[in-house]
Amino acid sequence: xxxxxxHNFIALLEKHQNIVHKVCxxxxxxxxxxxxLFQEITIQLWKAFPKFRGDAKFSTWMYRVSLNTAITLxxxxxxTISTQDxxxxxxxxxxxxxxxxxxxxxxxxxxxIHQLNDIEKALVFLYLEDKDYREISETLGISEVNARxxxxxxxxxxxxxxxx
Amino acid sequence: xxELELLKKDWNKENGxxxxxxxxxxxxxLHKKSSSIVKTLFYISVAELLFWIVINSIPYMTxxxxxKKLNTIYDNEFLFTGLTVLSYGIILLxxxxxxxxxxxxxxxxxxxxxxxxxxxTRKIIKYYVLYNLIMAGFSLIIGFYxxxxxxxxxxxxxxxxxxxxxxxxxxxxxxxxxxxxxxIWFFYRIIYGLxxxxxxxxxxxxxxxxF
Numbered sequence: 001x002x003x004x005x006x007h008n009f010i011a012l013l014e015k016h017q018n019i020v021h022k023v024c025x026x027x028x029x030x031x032x033x034x035x036x037l038f039q040e041i042t043i044q045l046w047k048a049f050p051k052f053r054g055d056a057k058f059s060t061w062m063y064r065v066s067l068n069t070a071i072t073l074x075x076x077x078x079x080t081i082s083t084q085d086x087x088x089x090x091x092x093x094x095x096x097x098x099x100x101x102x103x104x105x106x107x108x109x110x111x112x113i114h115q116l117n118d119i120e121k122a123l124v125f126l127y128l129e130d131k132d133y134r135e136i137s138e139t140l141g142i143s144e145v146n147a148r149x150x151x152x153x154x155x156x157x158x159x160x161x162x163x164x
Numbered sequence: 165x166x167e168l169e170l171l172k173k174d175w176n177k178e179n180g181x182x183x184x185x186x187x188x189x190x191x192x193x194l195h196k197k198s199s200s201i202v203k204t205l206f207y208i209s210v211a212e213l214l215f216w217i218v219i220n221s222i223p224y225m226t227x228x229x230x231x232k233k234l235n236t237i238y239d240n241e242f243l244f245t246g247l248t249v250l251s252y253g254i255i256l257l258x259x260x261x262x263x264x265x266x267x268x269x270x271x272x273x274x275x276x277x278x279x280x281x282x283x284x285t286r287k288i289i290k291y292y293v294l295y296n297l298i299m300a301g302f303s304l305i306i307g308f309y310x311x312x313x314x315x316x317x318x319x320x321x322x323x324x325x326x327x328x329x330x331x332x333x334x335x336x337x338x339x340x341x342x343x344x345x346x347x348i349w350f351f352y353r354i355i356y357g358l359x360x361x362x363x364x365x366x367x368x369x370x371x372x373x374x375f
Binding site for chain 1: 197
């Protein structure tokens, strides 16, 4: 790949780097692991860049590559958290004092979402990014109906955890 | 759901509280090595290809005397050449299948399609290993058989055994070979099991959504 291509890629990545950071925040639990995953996503984006056609939005293309790297390609280092069962999380949160301030609520929400399984995280991520169900289904390779059903189940689960 | 809407608001904040990577940092990242499972899988498959090619080539690299012995064992030259051509043909076929399979792995596919491509590649490696283990098993059994039949040094040692003892010895040898092959197979399962544990779990999770 030539210098110009490299330059274009870096400019685009720099502009949209928040997408990668957000994926890293969901799938890792400390700064080292965050940087590790960020590194791997950057490499995968760069390797796939020649196949990127301008007809799709760069950010949309980034969602797919970043999530695929986090869910499938990335070999978790020991520093990253392992996915736990949702039920186990519910117990942990229930035992903590639930403060109704917005900040505390956000903290609890992040904690709950952080411990969903990899696929549920991907759904929540795309939902938070305001993607419609068509895009969610295409990114994950499941039907639109199933994406909707699963998202509703996740919402119900989160509700139960937050309002026991 | 109110809580998720609250989270969405926080989620989409301008900078999100992240330490932005500088242009120089991003440039440096492009030239680092990937540690993805596809790369690991690729190295394992190349190592396996080489390993079994070397194992298959050992008879050709040994002394002339041994080769002569081999020729007496396989007294039918046509059969011997045929088997050699076939085994290398199969190796070439596996190399071709692996190559096309690796090329079909694309990070820009949907998550499910990507996982399927990786699992397909892993399946090809699995069949390659299985094929070689089965061939190794057969070769060992045939080797023992010919040693009994044609090698006076070996058959002399067993000549004093009665029929019953001979049957027991044969069974012991077959069990030994089977256990040996199963141990190697089990070892492979562990390597791939560990490497693809997370991928399998996520793939099953996606498949579960389709019901």
